[in-house]
Each structure stands twice: as C-alpha cells, then as structure tokens.
C-alpha cells in the first residue's frame with residue numbers, strides 16, 4: 001500500500017480506469033444522469049475511497065434490500081447529513097491514523113447529496129464541513145427536484161418547471177416562480193478557506209467531471225462540486241436525451257461550468273458565441289410543455305443577464321454594486 005495516491009489528469013478516454021466501483025445492481029431509471037455522476041466520481045477516485053450517501057434517489061434506488069452497486073465502502077447518511085457524515089468520517093480516519101490503529105495512507109472521503117438534501121436541508125452541515133481543514137469532497141447531484149419522493153420542487157428547480165408541488169393550471173400557469181439558488185458561489189464566497197469549488201455536468205464537456213473530482217481530491221481540504229444531473233422521470237423526456245440535455249445546459253449557458261481554485265474563478269467551458277437559445281433546452285423537457293413565448297423569453301432574459309451583466313459572467317451575480325438574480 002502506498003502512502004499517497006497520485007491523481008494524474010485524464011487526457012483521453014483511454015486513461016479512464018476500466019474497473020467499475022459503481023457497478024450493476026442498481027435500480028435507477030434508464031438514462032439516469034445522477035447514476036452517471038456516481039459512476040464517474042468513483043472511477044475518478046479509485047478503490048481507496050469511502051462513499052457516503054444521503055437519502056435521495058442515489059440512496060433509495062441504489063440500495064434496495066440486500067443489494068448494492070457499490071464496490072467501495074459505502075454508508076447511508078440522513079437526508080441533510082452530507083456535510084456532517086463527510087466531516088465525521090474524515091475526522092475518524094485522521095484520529096485512527098494518528099493513534100496508529102490503521103496505516104497512514106490517503107483514503108478519499110466523498111459524500112454525495114441531492115439538491116433537496118444538499119442545497120436546501122443540508123446546507124448548514126455542508127457549511128460546517130467547509131469551515132474545517134479536513135480532507136473531504138462533497139458532490140451535489142442536482143436533478144432540480146426531490147425525485148425519489150415523486151418530483152417535488154426544491155430551491156434548485158428551474159423557474160417555471162412543473163413538479164408535483166408546482167403543477168400548471170388554468171388560473172395560474174407558472175407555479176414555480178423562484179429563480180434557482182446559486183449554491184456554488186454562495187459556498188465559495190462564505191468559506192474562504194475552501195481551496196476548490198466547481199460546477200460540472202457528467203456528459204459535457206467530456207472528461208470534465210472526472211478531472212474536477214481528481215483535482216478536488218488532490219487539493220485535499222474541504223472541497224465541493226455541484227453537478228447538474230438530468231433526470232428523465234422528473235424532467236419528462238426520453239432517456240436517450242440525458243447526455244444531450246447536459247450538453248445543451250452548458251451550450252445555452254443556463255448552467256455555467258467553472259471552477260474556483262484558491263479563490264480564483266475560471267470558466268472551464270465557454271458557451272459558443274452566440275449562445276444556443278435556451279428554448280432548445282427547455283422545449284426538450286415535458287416539465288416546460290406549458291410554456292408560452294413570454295415564458296421562454298423570461299428565462300432567456302435571465303440567462304442573458306447572467307452572461308452579459310454579472311461582474312463575473314455566469315458566476316457572481318453583482319452589477320454596479322447590486323446583487324442580481
């Protein structure tokens with residue numbers, strides 16, 4: 001066993017580990033992109049990894065009674081406990097190594113949480129974990145709903161989307177009238193000792209998520225990655241389009257892809273000029289089937305403002321000293 005694991009940058013598909021650490025045996029829906037996030041982070045991290053899964057689709061669908069797809073050690077944590085389970089595990093490993101009860105070596109601690117468990121209910125626990133100096137990575141897989149309890153809206157749901165909490169109707173067409181929470185910059189701005197925070201999409205750009213996981217694990221310290229993860233059931237599209245929707249989220253600019261390393265923010269993917277109209281992304285999803293022209297224009301105007309007005313395009317919502325949305 002080695003003391004250190006060297007995480008080299010993955011430059012092509014041939015560099016990706018052939019071994020699977022999130023294997024067959026799960027019961028996620030066909031085309032589930034959160035499942036792809038699980039597969040990719042475990043491939044990037046390798047076998048010396050402990051995965052901590054909070055309640056959500058990636059707990060419920062992955063660990064039906066007496067089955068599991070996890071080949072690495074795995075533990076279920078309470079819905080809002082992504083931060084605290086990661087912190088406790090990392091602190092426990094450090095104590096055991098310090099006391100000589102287990103060999104000193106690099107063991108990756110990775111907690112994953114959904115948007116309800118991470119960005120809403122579990123935000124306080126993540127904040128606490130990000131204020132420490134423990135080696136841990138928290139991965140938010142954001143499918144913009146509480147999917148395992150039947151697609152309820154969360155603080156991360158796109159404006160206007162239909163969910164079981166926000167159905168469209170003849171009196172009120174738009175029930176989900178909150179703009180999506182901007183969680184990664186919020187965590188970066190409030191936790192100056194965090195060395196690495198990033199956003200990513202499993203399908204696009206290729207290899208980006210794998211390398212961001214590797215970078216986070218190499219940096220050590222508390223780190224955080226927010227992934228946008230299309231969900232065929234909740235977003236209402238054919239499962240074959242999960243990768244395409246991920247690509248369109250990046251190319252339309254509705255989900256900016258970037259990293260913040262030691263306080264320096266950098267876009268890791270620049271959308272084309274001009275950006276792909278956001279309507280192309282929204283029209284592929286049944287949850288926006290009730291949209292009229294004015295609704296598409298409303299979302300487009302917000303996306304345009306993100307890229308044209310914000311102090312750091314797509315990242316920091318400040319213009320002329322005022323917070324924008």
Ligand code: SF4
Pocket residue numbers: 027028029030031032033034035057061143147148230231232233234
């Ligand atoms: Fe995946 Fe969505 Fe199905 Fe949950 S509901 S298993 S997130 S596709």
Ligand code: MG
Pocket residue numbers: 056114115116141142143144145146147
């Ligand atoms: Mg969710």
